[in-house]
Amino acid sequence: MSALLSIRDLRKSYGALKVTDGISLDVPAGELHAIIGPNGAGKTTFIHQLSGSLKSDSGAVHFDGADITRLSMVARVKRGLARSFQITSILDGFSVLENVATAVQARSGSSFRFLTPAASETALNAEAMEALARVNLADRAHRQAGTLSHGEKRQLEIAIALATGAKMLLLDEPLAGTGHEEGAILIDLMRQLKSTHTIMLIEHDMEAVFALADRVSVLVYGKLIATGDPAAVRADPAVRAAYLGEDA
Amino acid sequence: MTNLLLLQALNGLQFGILLFLVAAGLTLIFGIMDLINLAHGVLYMVGAYLTATFTSLTGDFFIGLALALPAALLFGIVLERLIFSQLYDRDHLEQVLATFGLILILNEGVKMIWGAAPLSVPIPDILSGSVPLIGPMRFPVFRIVIIAAGLVTALGLWFLVARTRIGMLLRAGATNAPMVSALGVDVKRLFMLVFGLGAMLAGFAGAMVAPILSVEPGMGNNILILTFVVIVIGGVGSIRGAFVAAILVGVVDTVGRTFGPIILRSLMDPSAASQTGRTLAPMLIYILMAAVLFARPSGLFPKAGAS
Amino acid sequence: MSETTLTSAADAASPARPRLAGRGAxxxxxxxLALFAVLPPxxxxxxxxxxxxxATRIVIFAIAALSLDLVLGYGAMVSFGHAAFLGFGAYAVVILAAAGIDDLLLQSLAAIAGSALFALVTGAISLRTKGVYFIMITLAFGQMAYFFFVSLSAFGGDDGRTLQHRSTLFGAPLIENxxxxxYIALAVLAAAFVLLRTVVASRFGRVLRGTxxxxxxxxxxxxxxxxxxxxxxVIAGALCGLAGVLLANQTEFVSPAFMTWQRSGELIVMVVLGGMGTLTGAIAGAVGFLVLEEVLSGLTEHWHIVFGAIxxxxxxxxxGGIAGLFSRLFGGRA
Structure with a gap:
């Protein structure tokens, strides 16, 4: 099995509450794997465990051939596993370009350089512009990030994750809070990213998930109750009962 | 030697008890309101001055104390309403600034009202004796009274926090303040109460030291820092942590000052030992704090397990 | 010059943001600095x-405030023990002078090394904590340093010690004048200002600002x-140590009173009221603070009460508008 991300029996509980209850999952390179599930299913906790911002109680996570279970968030990013945030998390006071250039800087040489202005490092800026171009934000490069529209901020989130040089992106509800048109832009964007990146997508928007995902896993009360291609999952009676039934 | 150790341990205990009285209110204020209050030491000073004034007016320490305590409570509540209530939702830096300004005001205010010269309060006659320890050493009754009063207060606080409805809210508040307000509790009144209580406890500590230390402007400054050390070691928001840490700091500081040089003398020549001892002794509690924080960055009794 | 077109473009997009150390700052x-330069004539x-x-005193405190701004305004660390470094610098002068070393440069070197080492050790421990813990632990370390110098009876303990004469420069008593x-103090201030502006715009500074x-x-x-x-x-500690060397020479006297926690508080007041994270604000804050102190203490002996009330x-x-208000009051175009 040559999965890029391989999760074995991952667990996390708060007191008696089992938030992540023995998840095992393999995501092969190149796949867009969507995680769906009702509110409170533990999706965000799961992402926190994968990105390293939350320690797991037990279980193992392997990424790109290495055991990353006990690595910090910083170390995971350096290995190529990057995340975006459910609640927009950008540097509001920086320019759009500087937000992305900072992420480029994190993997290009030492940041213990004190005497040359970072903002005029053309190599950093050029790479950052490429990432911005990929998310269609090139024309916003010199705006202050805090002044972007909500949808543009979500695009910027993705550009930052791209700029870390990640092999795999953990996207935590990239469509959260976006309107129909903004959502369409982001869906289109993720479709393009699929060709170059392995993606784990946590998302509420079913339409988007079934349009984009190669495979879908359904998370209910900390357990994966189904994994498979979108059509099979949609047809799964247990899934319909636990989850899709809400909408039907 | 053993006698000296016993004597210094008792002195350390007494000092620790005082630190606890000041720290108890402050740790609750930190823990529940997430407010850093530099002016807490000033409340200790105000307690001492009120006691000195009421004692000299009435000619009786106990009446003076009985009048000073409610006055300190009232003073705390007035300060809370006027200033602190507006600081709860500010960031720590603004709290630091405002309470720093308040120290300047109150220290200078005390100087204007009572003058810069130290006041002294006589030890009441019935508490002025001393009891024999082993051998020729004796321990003053008044210091025993301080220890006893502190232990009774600690017990009372424990009862309040562990056994009453208010205590339940305080414990919940120290862990999760938004939850308490979500329960529909009048948080404003709870905060005012905690603040008043903290002010009264600090004032009580000030009142109890008035007869054994000189009452002077700025007397709250040094104890404030020691109180911070206590709270950091004990864990912010934890009364139990404050108690353990206060006794620890009190004993380590007092015993270290006496025995540090003695121990060093067996390791190096006397003059070097005495200089090293004098240098190290006052730093001992800070080294202790650094060591505790190095091992446990959130203190001995961190918030999640606060009680 | 070190500010780039990028930042000023961002400024243009949102002119209301006070924190960006843009062209205005x-x-x-x-x-x-120019006003300082023409002050003696x-x-x-x-x-x-x-x-x-x-004015010399103001310039020296401006250096100290500038160094604190790197910690407070750019590093987001509410350090309440910064005055300790003033003490390290000042005692470097008196201790080396007692050992027969009067050279200002050697003394500065020792002050920078000593302060940097103290900052490295205490900073490494303090940064394991966050929030109120960090504030309290830096305060406590500051007090630790204070008591250390109080205990040095050879250097006057609590009372401090008077310098025989100011430090020498290139073997000559140049700074007796x-x-x-x-002008030497002012040159240090100008150099520190340029250096820190460069540092905050660098890769390192970008990480600091982002954090x-x-x-x-x-x-x-x-x-x-x-x-x-x-x-x-560590950088800030070293720079503040240098300010301590100058302070000892200015007062020709050294005592633990240089490094009380009240002094640390005053430095914070300077930085915050002048405008954090702009560097210029720290200088303006030091000017405002010390001028106000001078004026108030001339009016009443109880000036602390007025100052505290302010x-x-x-x-x-x-x-949220303290910085803005103060820079309107003191900083002029800052």
Whole structure:
């Protein structure tokens, strides 16, 4: 099995509450794997465990051939596993370009350089512009990030994750809070990213998930109750009962 | 030697008890309101001055104390309403600034009202004796009274926090303040109460030291820092942590000052030992704090397990 | 010059943001330094040469405030023990002088090394904590240093010690002349201002600023804040130590009173009221603070009460706008 991300029996509980209850999952390179599930299913906790911002109680996570279970968030990013945030998390006071250039800087040489202005490092800026171009934000490069529209901020989130040089992106509800048109832009964007990146997508928007995902896993009360291609999952009676039934 | 150790341990205990009285209110204020209050030491000073004034007016320490305590409570509540209530939702830096300004005001205010010269309060006659320890050493009754009063207060606080409805809210508040307000509790009144209580406890500590230390402007400054050390070691928001840490700091500081040089003398020549001892002794509690924080960055009794 | 077109473009997009040390702050800083530069001849012309002595003190505290701004305004670390470094610098002068080393440069070197070492050790421990813990632990370490110097009976303990004479420079008593000394202090201030502006615009400074604004974001792109914050803490400590060397020479006296926690508090007041994270604001804050102190203490012996009231009222009633208000009052175009 040559999965890029391989999760074995991952667990996390708060007191008696089992938030992540023995998840095992393999995501092969190149796949867009969507995680769906009702509110409170533990999706965000799961992402926190994968990105390293939350320690797991037990279980193992392997990424790109290495055991990353006990690595910090910083170390995971350096290995190529990057995340975006459910609640927009950008540097509001920086320019759009500087937000992305900072992420480029994190993997290009030492940041213990004190005497040359970072903002005029053309190599950093050029790479950052490429990432911005990929998310269609090139024309916003010199705006202050805090002044972007909500949808543009979500695009910027993705550009930052791209700029870390990640092999795999953990996207935590990239469509959260976006309107129909903004959502369409982001869906289109993720479709393009699929060709170059392995993606784990946590998302509420079913339409988007079934349009984009190669495979879908359904998370209910900390357990994966189904994994498979979108059509099979949609047809799964247990899934319909636990989850899709809400909408039907 | 053993006698000296016993004597210094008792002195350390007494000092620790005082630190606890000041720290108890402050740790609750930190823990529940997430407010850093530099002016807490000033409340200790105000307690001492009120006691000195009421004692000299009435000619009786106990009446003076009985009048000073409610006055300190009232003073705390007035300060809370006027200033602190507006600081709860500010960031720590603004709290630091405002309470720093308040120290300047109150220290200078005390100087204007009572003058810069130290006041002294006589030890009441019935508490002025001393009891024999082993051998020729004796321990003053008044210091025993301080220890006893502190232990009774600690017990009372424990009862309040562990056994009453208010205590339940305080414990919940120290862990999760938004939850308490979500329960529909009048948080404003709870905060005012905690603040008043903290002010009264600090004032009580000030009142109890008035007869054994000189009452002077700025007397709250040094104890404030020691109180911070206590709270950091004990864990912010934890009364139990404050108690353990206060006794620890009190004993380590007092015993270290006496025995540090003695121990060093067996390791190096006397003059070097005495200089090293004098240098190290006052730093001992800070080294202790650094060591505790190095091992446990959130203190001995961190918030999640606060009680 | 070190500010780039990028930042000023961002400025243009949102002119209301006070924290960006844009072109305005640079011009403000240059104006302040230029005013300092013409002060001695102006003081002579006004027949008040003593003004230079007061101004020297202001310049030295501006250096200290500048260093604190790196920690507080850029590093997002509320350090309440910064005055300790003033003490380290001042005692480097008196201790080396007692050992027969009067050279200002050697003393400065020792002060920088000593302060940097103290910052490295205490910073590494303090940065393991957050929030109120960090404030209290830096305060406690500051007190530890204070008591250390109090215990040095060979150097006067509590009472401190008077310097025989100011330090020498290139073997000559160059800085005995108040005006020469003033210009040397001013040169240090100008150099520190330029250096710190360069540092905050560098790769390192960008990480520091990013961490201040959004710590988790920076971790999520691969920056562990600890090393960057600690480095900033050490740089600031070393620079403040240098200010301590100058302060000892200005007062020709050294005592633990240089490094009380009240002094640390005053430095914070200077930085915050002048405007954090702009560098120019720290200089303006030092000027404002010391001028106000001078004026108030001339009016009443109880000036502390007025001063305290001003601080409290500013915090309570100029919510979020303290920096703006003060830079309007003192910083002019800053």
């Amino acid at each position: 640079l011009i403000g800083g240059i104006v302040l 102006a003081a002579t012309a006004m027949g008040d040469p003593f003004l230079v002595v007061t 108040d005006v020469t000394f003033y 201040r604004d959004n710590r988790v974001r920076m971790q999520a792109i691969g920056f562990a804040p600890f090393g960057y914050q600690l480095t900033a803490y 601080i409290v009222l500013l915090v309570l009633y100029t919510r």
